[in-house]
Amino acid sequence: MCSNLDRLGTTVVVSSEVRLRKGYSAHGWVRYGKVAGVKIMVSEWWDQEVELLARRTRKQVNSQPVIFETGYGPSGLPHLGTFAEVARTSFVRWAFTKRFPDIPSRLIAFSDDMDGLRSVPENVPNKDMVRLHLGKPLSSVPDPFGIADSFSGHMIGRLKSFLADFGFEPEFYSSSECYYSGAFDAGLLKLLENVEAVKAVVLPTLQPETRVTWSPFLPICEVCGRYTTIVSDYHPQDAQISYACSTEFGGASGCGNTGRVSVRGGKVKVGWKVDWALRWMMLGVDYEMYGKDLIESAVISGKICKALGVEPPVGSFYELFLDEEGHKISKKIGNGISLDEWRSYAPDDSILYFLTKSPKKARKIGRELVGKTTDEFLLLLKQPTADNELLRTMMAATAPGICRKHNWNWSSEFDFSLLVSLVGALGIDDVAAVHSFLRDNPALTLAPQDDAFAFELVQFALRYDRGLRATRLPDAAAHELSIGEIHALETLLQRLGDADFTAADALQTMTYEVGKARDLGLREWFSLLYQALTKNPTGPRLGTLLMLLGRERSEKKLQEFLNSAVKSSEKDEIST
Structure with a gap:
């Protein structure tokens, strides 16, 4: 309960024991705790x-x-x-x-x-x-x-x-x-x-x-x-x-x-x-x-x-x-992500949501922040507006009809970061094709009322992905695999052949067990898999990503990555 409160700083319904304390949330100093059946009103910084x-x-x-x-x-x-x-x-x-x-x-x-x-x-x-x-x-x-x-x-x-x-x-x-x-x-x-x-x-x-x-x-x-x-x-x-x-x-x-x-x-x-x-x-x-x-x-x-x-x-x-190096952003230099860039990567409403957070905390603004903030904004939209002080304030502080797209509702279970990873993994630079993938994917529930907003989010995700390409590895072979990593990838490919691709938790556990069995550092192992699937070193929960990509796509991406890395290694041996 407290983690959600820290994240959103909104009214919550709690139960059982009474335990109030003062804490610093994303939106300022608040009073929160547990009181049976009573809504605890959070005092926003404004x-x-x-x-x-x-x-x-x-x-x-x-x-x-x-x-x-x-x-x-x-x-x-x-x-x-x-x-x-x-x-x-x-x-x-x-x-x-x-x-x-x-x-x-x-x-x-x-x-x-x-x-x-x-x-x-x-x-x-x-x-x-x-x-x-x-x-x-x-x-x-x-x-x-x-x-x-x-x-x-x-x-x-x-x-x-x-x-x-x-x-x-x-x-x-x-x-x-x-x-x-x-x-x-x-x-x-x-x-x-x-x-x-x-x-x-x-x-x-x-x-x-x-x-x-x-x-x-x-x-x-x-x-x-x-x-x-x-x-x-x-x-x-x-x-x-x-x-x-x-x-x-x-x-x-x-x-x-x-x-x-x-x-x-x-x-x-x-x-x-x-x-x-x-x-x-x-x-x-x-x-x-x-x-x-x-x-x-x-x-x-x-x-x-x-x-x-x-x-x-x-x-x-x-x-x-x-900016991402920790320097103050400047009008004369143009460092840090610009308003135009943010607006090309995510809905305008995500900027407003970001600015509701406490102004008493210094924040680095870069592309990663845009994705994280958009995830939080979508989570916020799952709460009824009538119980949501943040949304009411954002609505009231702006002119009617400007920042109220799609009635500010979102009920689907996937977030923006997952969508960006899917775009990178699919390798499809086409809005309609990615949108169809979302609607037709049996492992993904896209609520009918979210369809128009999802189409817009796909457009943002594609632009976000294009912005990431400059920092991506140029190809799968850019990562020089160790013998242990090669064997782990081969083992994972074998186990995926019999895996249940309707169970994200089971897929998550499987990837964890394969890396652990080969004594690989789990952070490095998961980063390797993200690179293989999306060409980015980080991503959403891996089991969920595999489930949404499906068996055929997942196996194909991992096999191509493995083949490319092995060929690169063989070339290096010949040259030496």
């Missing part, structure tokens, strides 16, 4: 966030909407982490609305498109052209893809497209809109009038050599259009600052110009930590999530808010997504 937000009552008494915000720096292509911040915040917003239905709320997705271009991303075309604009606001850099009106416009457009596909409907704000329109003018004037108070917060956190020239304001040089400027004086009575274009930014050097500009109308922006505080103050933000790497920035931005007489929002950090 409910914990609402508990924190509920203490902030300022807007609840005057009927103003509670503002949820997410932030995106469009310095590179949006990745899963960018999308995740909007999705997770939407889950929290839904939980808040469920608890406080009479309090209105808004979700703002803010893009800092006036951030300066510090480097050229590795995953964009026309790098030489982009390099010419280092140090300029992202909204002033041409689109390297030649589609949008600016570099940031392209990146923001990609994010909007992803969010629309999933049914998320935040209000989109950008720095350029807020600065140029004058929406931030009042806040900028307040910062100018309280420069020393802001410095008192920020300067102690900087290196001594940086403190001398640091300013909350970043003027855009009127000549070269870059942030290669240093503030030389403040003129609060005129709402202006003086500057010299005499430093470096993103590898670009200042042009030597000096000037005096207004802090209003988009002629300046403020640095990151101050900009975050300005945004919170001017938009009235009540809640925002941020990556673990921004915890210190959030603390400083909160102190700046307080120095300006403003209450900072409730903040919540999340752990970072990592």
Whole structure:
């Protein structure tokens, strides 16, 4: 019971003894245990966030909407982490609305498109052209893809497209809109009038050599259009600052110009930590999530808010997504599995399910995770929606009709990983043929109501299998078999001739006994059989795979593997 709870984090029905304890599930801190005939409600992580937000009552008494915000720096292509911040915040917003239905709320997705271009991303075309604009606001850099009106416009457009596909409907704000329109003018004037108070917060956190020239304001040089400027004086009575274009930014050097500009109308922006505080103050933000790497920035931005007489929002950090080597995924590098790749390998709904898991745990995102997550999602779909808090939250947080394909039901007994292994073993790159194999296989029960979804899953499995081919062994002979492995394969082929292919457990036991009798390492032995059957070193339960492939296919695959390995060994002996 506890293992299922850890996996799904949903309501469970338990019986007999009472034993409650606190545990960390995939979805956060929960209370679970056994109580006769009683459903134990699990507290999801978004409910914990609402508990924190509920203490902030300022807007609840005057009927103003509670503002949820997410932030995106469009310095590179949006990745899963960018999308995740909007999705997770939407889950929290839904939980808040469920608890406080009479309090209105808004979700703002803010893009800092006036951030300066510090480097050229590795995953964009026309790098030489982009390099010419280092140090300029992202909204002033041409689109390297030649589609949008600016570099940031392209990146923001990609994010909007992803969010629309999933049914998320935040209000989109950008720095350029807020600065140029004058929406931030009042806040900028307040910062100018309280420069020393802001410095008192920020300067102690900087290196001594940086403190001398640091300013909350970043003027855009009127000549070269870059942030290669240093503030030389403040003129609060005129709402202006003086500057010299005499430093470096993103590898670009200042042009030597000096000037005096207004802090209003988009002629300046403020640095990151101050900009975050300005945004919170001017938009009235009540809640925002941020990556673990921004915890210190959030603390400083909160102190700046307080120095300006403003209450900072409730903040919540999340752990970072990592690539398969354990490195943080980056917009500028494009490492880790991309949203486009995940969507080609598995249903969109599997991404939403993945993002319901606790954000307090760092996770490596790669192709293997996609398969595992899809298996878990199919298992989740076997639970009635009425008793399934996760599905209700996923439905409610997205626009109606977007992520509710096939009524979100699945009752068949096979999962996605098994389907991928079958595709690899069958060697058939045809959706209809694989789908027919599933429907006609006497050892497999495909529920009629799952037929359409199964057809879609076959399409995903075929694309997933194509993605695996680059990492597969080029042929069966790539594994140099030992004498013991050859004899074990010969023995297994003999025993399969009389085996009952309707009994997966018996087939599993048989393969185990054959390997053990030859004193083979069982991990290596099973990996060898997976390679022989699917050309992958891992797979589903071997007895089930053999049963579904049937006697003829199983024997043929194993015999071909054995013959190829023996021929390769003979060639090696001749060459030596």
